[in-house]
Amino acid sequence: MTVLSIFEMVVQQDLTVLVHDSSSRYTEIRPKLQRFATLIKHPAGIHTFKMTPLTLWNAAAAGMCAKDITDTLEQYASWPIPTRAKQEIALWMGRYGLFILVGEDNAEALRLNCSDQNLLTRFIHDSEIGTLFSGTLGACAVSVPAKFRGRIKKELARIGYPVIDQVGYQDGEPLVFALAAAVEDDAAFQLRDYQQEAVTAFTGGVDKLGGDGVIVLPCGAGKTVVGIGTMAQLQSETLILTSNTTSVKQWKREILEKTTLADNKVGEYTGQSKEVRPITIATYQMMTYRHAENEEFVHMRLFHERNWGLIIYDEVHLLPAPVFRTTADLQATRRLGLTATLVREDGCEQDVFSLIGPKRYELPWRQLEEAGWIAKVSCAELLVPMSAPLNERYIRAESREKARLAGENIDKLRVIKELLARHNELPTLIIGQYLDQLRLIAAGIQAPLLTGSTPQEERQRLYQQFRNGEIHVLVVSKVANFAVDLPDATIAIQVSGSYGSRQEEAQRLGRLLRPKSDGRRAYFYTLVSEHSKEQEYAMKRQLFLIEQGYQYDIVKEEQLHEYGTAACADS
Incomplete structure (x- = not known):
């Protein structure tokens, strides 16, 4: 019998985790690993998961700490976890929460707090990061122009320091409507339990203090319904961006069927029709259209056409670079990403994390299937x-x-x-x-x-x-x-x-x-x-x-x- 045939799970010092898919506990191990690691290969029945800064930050955003992760690994590991792996987990998890961005009385400025004075001092004198600060506010805080809210989060995440954004969000123009009421003998439309959980995870519940992040659910599980439920809770004008014209029409049909909104409140912004209404649905292709490569994006102004209280990025894993850049300037608006998978083939998952927000809710596909x-x-x-x-x-x-x-x-x-x-x-x-x-x-x-x-x-x-x-x-x-x-x-x-x-x-x-x-x-x-x-x-x-x-x-x-x-x- 070979060594590989007898282990159940092995944690390596490079933060990879090897798991035998034939293990009697594999179905128990896999969903726990998925909270803080991602599968990178699966040859010969041995599944290799990888913990990365991003997977660990998403775990931290969901409330986990380094001890939670090491305890989980120790529960299943066939051999002791390498000390270096524990140190790396603690390092990356510890960086989540070092930087916290908060609002100031002056609407033009924000306050970036850092619990590590030496680290902040180093960034103040950095030739790139330092240009985003407008002055010091004491030993452990600096002032950041409000216009750099998105950029500071993106740049700090890029070099390994995620920012927790507690500045808050504008409410946008109010839009009063409700979910569809009962018609004759049919019951009123209701969100499924997990869909309501996803809405609450994004909005923060009754207090509606939340307002950024990504909901991960498979196709067929009702991501559109989660978007509609979020709109209904926030009661504000909404811009929805999606992947193609077919999807635009699908969104409009679902909104009209499942809410009390009238047809004249929901606009399609496509090549065939450019209606800007309280609820406006556009495609990424429209947003990134320009007459020539060196010219302005013709329709990017749609982001500023109305006082949006919410922007929904459908299929957020497809978000094109120009929309990322504009989103960096829209951090005061609530941003909801919807996707079946956070995987991006261009490796820009980190930009989704910093500019749209961390993963707020995910439900394993098999769990939905079993239900x-x-x-x-x-x-x-x-x-x-x-x-x-x-x-x-x-x-x-x-x-x-x-x-x-x-x-x-x-x-x-x-x-x-x-x-x-x-x-x-x-x-x-x-x-x-x-x-x-x-x-x-x-x-x-x-x-x-x-x-x-x-x-x-x-x-x-x-x-x-x-x-x-x-x-x-x-x-x-x-x-x-x-x-x-x-x-x-x-x-x-x-x-x-x-x-x-x-x-x-x-x-x-x-x-x-x-x-x-x-x-x-x-x-x-x-x-x-x-x-x-x-x-x-x-x-x-x-x-x-x-x-x-x-x-x-x-x-x-x-x-x-x-x-x-x-x-x-x-x-």
């Missing part, structure tokens, strides 16, 4: 061989071309047809990265194709037909990754993706998570070319979902008949 709030999903990675001619081209290709050749493997069409036959007439999405591949698949299975160039009216028609059961299969490009309302999707077949994008994997699985009316299970298939870089990318893509408790069955094509028969019988 019946999201659908049960089985995940499988199906290995598809490459033909001899394709394999020869693959071997000779450059790295990026290898990814495309493996992704577009024509033999995936054969597997798609078998899966469709086994899940006959169940609502199915076929999702991919490459348009030529998707056109070939759509033609091969006689299904409609939806891409970024599909007109909005045609998209809505296809979505409605899909919901009504008039069509059972949609072939979709990356436009279906985010905020598309497909409540009845039961099967997703992923034929290609954006290399190792964890957020894309989470969003695509999210297309299946709305509970099915008959309680049936959903299936998420990823088609991967065998013996190719696509397998490596797939392993990276799956990280977030494995962290959430999902397991991927690895199935070779010759095993597909047996696996597919079992899956079909179960569904």
Whole structure:
């Protein structure tokens, strides 16, 4: 028996934590680790979690201390925790709370308090950070111009010192409305318990003292409802930013259905319509549009068009850099981020933390599944061989071309047809990265194709037909990754993706998570070319979902008949 086969959990001095996923206590260990660490790899049944300054700061913002974390690690560790690891945990957790930003009577200035006088003195004389201060206010405090509220938080977080912002927020222009009342025999609309918990975690409850941070919930769990509940509690005009026009319309429909707001109070700010109303919903694309690279962003003024009391950043993991920069100047406005995953492929999670706020609420996906709030999903990675001619081209290709050749493997069409036959007439999405591949698949299975160039009216028609059961299969490009309302999707077949994008994997699985009316299970298939870089990318893509408790069955094509028969019988 090897050493690796006998341990349950090992904490290493570089703040990585190795856990055997076959441990009898793994399901108990994983959610506790997720409070302060993130999964970074999972080879051979050994899951590697990593504690970082950001994961530890988010834990501190949730009320944990260094002792809480070391106690948890000691409870499960097979061997003593290295002293250096304990010191690192204490170091990073200890930095949360060193700097506290508070308001002053003078609205133009803020007060930055620091409990470490020597540290503050060093920053006062720093050539960059020091320029953000306007004077000392005693041994352990400096004055900061109010206009630098966001910038000081971002810069200090960048060098390893998070700031707790206690300045408070403006209320914005009042907007009186309520959640929808009962209609005839129907009950009044109510938030689920966890949705109300999320609202309270953000707003601070009845006192409404809170006002920044991120709510993390899977697709299908009602992030839009959390946003609406927050709006209803704050009772102020709100700007909502989201990922695409389809999502804008979805937000408006949900707001009108679930609140007493009239249609003329809710505006769409898109390429087709630019309505600025008490509730205004815009896209990130609109906010970052400009005529030329060196010109101003045409629509960024929307942030200042009205006295917003709340800004909601839907799909906050997609927030583009120009919106980050503007958000740095909007720290007096309450800011709510909504996302299924805090993972950003550009590594800007720290900017979300400093400018939008820390993670305020998260509920594990499996916990929601067990409660019946999201659908049960089985995940499988199906290995598809490459033909001899394709394999020869693959071997000779450059790295990026290898990814495309493996992704577009024509033999995936054969597997798609078998899966469709086994899940006959169940609502199915076929999702991919490459348009030529998707056109070939759509033609091969006689299904409609939806891409970024599909007109909005045609998209809505296809979505409605899909919901009504008039069509059972949609072939979709990356436009279906985010905020598309497909409540009845039961099967997703992923034929290609954006290399190792964890957020894309989470969003695509999210297309299946709305509970099915008959309680049936959903299936998420990823088609991967065998013996190719696509397998490596797939392993990276799956990280977030494995962290959430999902397991991927690895199935070779010759095993597909047996696996597919079992899956079909179960569904």
